Amino acid sequence: MQDRHRHAQRAKRKRWCASLFGSALALVAVAPGGFAQGVAPGNAPAPGDANASHPMAQVQHQPFWAKRLTGYLAARDGTQLRYSVLLPKGKGPFPVIVNYSGYDPGSIGGAAYLDDNTAMAVNLDRTLVEAGYAVAGVNARGTACSEGQFEFLARSYGQDGRDAIEFFAAQGWSNGSVGMANWSWAGMSQIATAAERPPHLKAIAPGMVLGDARLDSWAIGGVPAPNFVAGWWDFLHGRWDSALQSARAEGDNRCVAQIATNLKTAETARVADILTKHPLRDDYIEIRHLGARTGRIEVPILSMEAFQDEATTPREDYYQDNLNLEKLWFVQTNGPHDMYESLVFRKTLLGFFDRFVKGQDNGFDKGPHVQVWLETSTATGGRLANENSQPRLVVNAPRYPAAVKPVSFELSSGGKLVQGGSDGKNDGRGEGRGEGRGDDFAYPLPGPTVNADFLSDTWGPLPTDWRKGSLAYTSAAMDDTLFAYGSASADLWVAATGSDADLQVTLTEVRPDGQEMFVQRGFLRLSDRVQDDSRSNPLRPYPLDRPETMASLTPGEPVLGRVELTKFAHLFRKGSRLRLWIDTPSQYGGNGFAPYSQPQTITVLHDAQHPSRLLVGQWDQASGVTPKLPEERPACGTILKQPCRPDPLASR
Template sequence: MTGYLPARDGLLLKYSALLPKKQGRFPVVVNYSGYDAGSIGGSAYQQDNTTMDPQLDAKLLRAGYAVVGVNMAGTGCSQGKGKGFDLFSPRWGTDGYDAVEWIAEQKWSNGAVGMANWSFAGLSQVFTATERPPHLRAIAPGMVVTDPWRDNGAPGGVPETSFPISWWLFIQSRWVAAAQTASDEHDLACLGNLAANVVNGNVQKTNPMAFSDARTRPEGAFGKERNLSLRVGRINVPVLSMVAWQDEATGPRGGYYQDQLDPNKTYLVGTNGPHDSYMSSRWQTHLLQFLDRYVKGKRNGFDKQPHVQLWMDSSGGTGEGTEALRGLTPKQVITRQRLPIPVKPLSLALRAGGGLSTSGPGNGEAAGSSYKYPNPGPDSNEWGSSTPAKGSLAFTTAPLSQSLTFAGPGSLNLWVSSTAPDADVQATITEVRPDGQEVYVQRGWLRLSERALDPAKSTVLRPYQKLTTAAVSPIKNTKPVLGRLEIQRFSHTFRKGSSIRVWLDAPSSTGEWGFDIRKDPSTIKVYHDAGHSSQLVLGLLQKGGVSSAQPACNTLLGEPCRTNPIPAPSGTGAAG
């Protein structure tokens, strides 16, 4: 079943619906995005040429749900108006409202509507839920962006320019799949809309895609209108969210929107791994239980479960790509009853000689350590065969006396100077194992001139940059300034006998992200004397409590290993 549904301004949005085999009225799960959602069930979809997950759709149908795909205005086969494809437009929410309410009124719908899926089809759910459509019962977004600047457009104020370009090309490839279906179905309206949407998108792709351009800032009317994180507190339905810590596309931050929601209605699964971890069979079982509870209204006990699950040391199943993700399995699951996740800040001081310890620098300790800029660090996709950047700095704890598990974001508080007015800093957190391997864990970035923070939104573990024009402050006279770099959120156990390490160098490719860094050569000095103690602050979730052995190298999703290039300090490290 396919056709066009009306938005409130008369614009027609392409939809397609899959119904269970039996007759009746059904609860509905909506996939709403700018890819090929409106062509669900068509010829391209049947050939698995789709961004949707046909296996998940089949599970939903067997469970008694109708599955409906809807394309956003100006995308795929839907009509566009004005700018056409308009990134982070408020109408993504109002059109989502109209789609939900139209679907609820159809003769095959029982009026109970939920939303599911990830990425583009994840952030669309958040947009829609902020508008509070009356028939929306629950949403299950995975891998979203709600703050398009801080999440992945300019993390730490460093413009991230590669992903927007590749994403626009990917979007168009999905419209090619929609065109195949439209041609096979002789849908001339769709083909006409597709052609117009491609033209409109190409004309202005450098404008709405320019959240990666730090000159397009979140401070003005445009920015406030597009910053979904400012409105997520309006969501009043149950939310089940999934986050992959090493997400190569959207990143793991998501504007921390979950922390603004009602904790009694909010659930979170976090796991190490890539963007498409939503295809995990383990996750989809959890998702169906959530939908049954809140869309069907079944008393299945889902609401009695802990609201937070951290899937630790997750590895993939057999096979490659999607098949490996289907078999995603954690070695251990840590649960907490409610968000936010309760952690204790653990501060580790950067020390002379490359140490990292719970004790701060003493009198007479060397003032600082320097490295040459810009020497980009290793590409995260090639971490397993990489070597450190020339001149990069590393600070490492002695081997841990007990296992320490961290969760959430972190803050690298650097007293720093530069011989140039500006520079970009990349921090990479790793685990140095006693077997001579080094495991990639997480990264963060900071443009030094963008270091000014919003004190009302910053916490001990999460610096929140203003990113306003007035707040830009270049380095002057090579005097040390304090810059707080956000380590993007993660969960990881550093096992007894391992060391915690932080690398400092210039930003490098990380997943699908590539950065437009400051190019002026300079010397960056990181201070670690008694008057300027630089600190790495991480959220300690628990000490000990690890029942599984150290996973084999290169089995963890998103956390590759390489041979450790420098020895860890001797002695016993932080006990937390």
């Protein structure tokens, strides 16, 4: 029975690895239409990129390094952290790129790694090594082969990162110039480490991070989201399994014994237990608020995020706002968590490291600081999908933040979404603020899932009684193309018959062909509705999210709930309509919610005293040179993480 259970657990972990962090996507076609701003179909791989000759389909990799070094480095308190280094050909010394997380980076180059059984991307490491960088991986304390007590995103995490950077800088094979790469947990390590200001750290390139673990993931909009954490714990153990496979193949008994120890001691710090003991923001949770310390970062940063990120969401605590914007370069795209693997992005990544780690005068710092990828798609499935992802269009801005103009859509009677002026006033066409007494929906009847199946980008089926459990507001057909960019805010006046409730807001495009395309989602626990005035603006709600500012509802008394729709970029073309769905939170990507459960009726108001509205940002041409926007709509099913479905309201 124990063997059967162990095999079942391994199979479950493997499914999580393949589905969530391996991004095994359904086969889709490249969207029709031309490319712009230097992005073209069939771009050759970046110089030094071995993907042309070593595609991901070839699962068994061959060593691509000249020499591999393994060992342990000492953190400031003496804790021994396991590392592995892949050296390039040549005499050296070499610049260094560090991969640091709690997965399996301390075992890169081992047997499991060569079987493509690793958290990050073998081919990315290959690209860096062949470009002349030493690639160093180090495991966080208490994970895989490293000593110490695991504690997710503790302050020691950044301090250990600083010690690792300085260790690698001092080695004889290193020239003392160190950068950091990779995404997810390995992206969080970068902002945590850079905030500690290691003297030899030259640049970081974090992707898809949790800047504020609570609002970005654990309780999005204040709504508890426990499902992802539970599955992630299994995935984490699966990564330690890969380190164990390599250690056994190498006869590394020290590592084998340490993994056995960590599997026991880490159970005392399971993230699920953390959330049970700390359900609201307190000092313990705030320590894990990495974005609060990013103002200390001094080195250049190349940041990447995916708008429909199914794992960490694209919110990232807006940590980029805290940086020296002259040293920030930002790539944003539709798509999944692992878009960091894209070969198009890899060219940008190499140019960034060559400029700031190698010190080459390649002109990277003179280019645009913001790249927005639109309608990104891929021509392949499986592990190749992310690498071969390409945007249909790239729009640049000279610096962050790109300028936008707020556009208002007022909720009105009859399920109408009435476009108004930028301040929500009359637009000059005889249409103004919404009207009508308000609309009711039954709570809690969850809305449909979106992208819950990691093997494909899909809407889930419409739930039973969905007409009772949801409201929809739809605009008139657009007269001109609206290039919507950035975060958006659904400012909703609501009254409930209970003492609290959770809202889910979904923005879609209703196309002339009768298909409805997913754009973005947002969530809010109404008791967590009080805003942080220092960080909120008309397009970005930012909850204070402190226990002392939370307030239950008085039954029947209207309150204003500002629901944040996290960042996105989307072309609502002429003839399309915007739609806003309001219902109870359901699963979105890996985020499964535990909404407030009291059955009740919720009323969304839209009268003169309670003007509910949607505010979206319109890309301002003053942000930079905007190429001609393609008029032809991409085919449904081709745009990553933005699935279509037949319009469920068409029969009306």
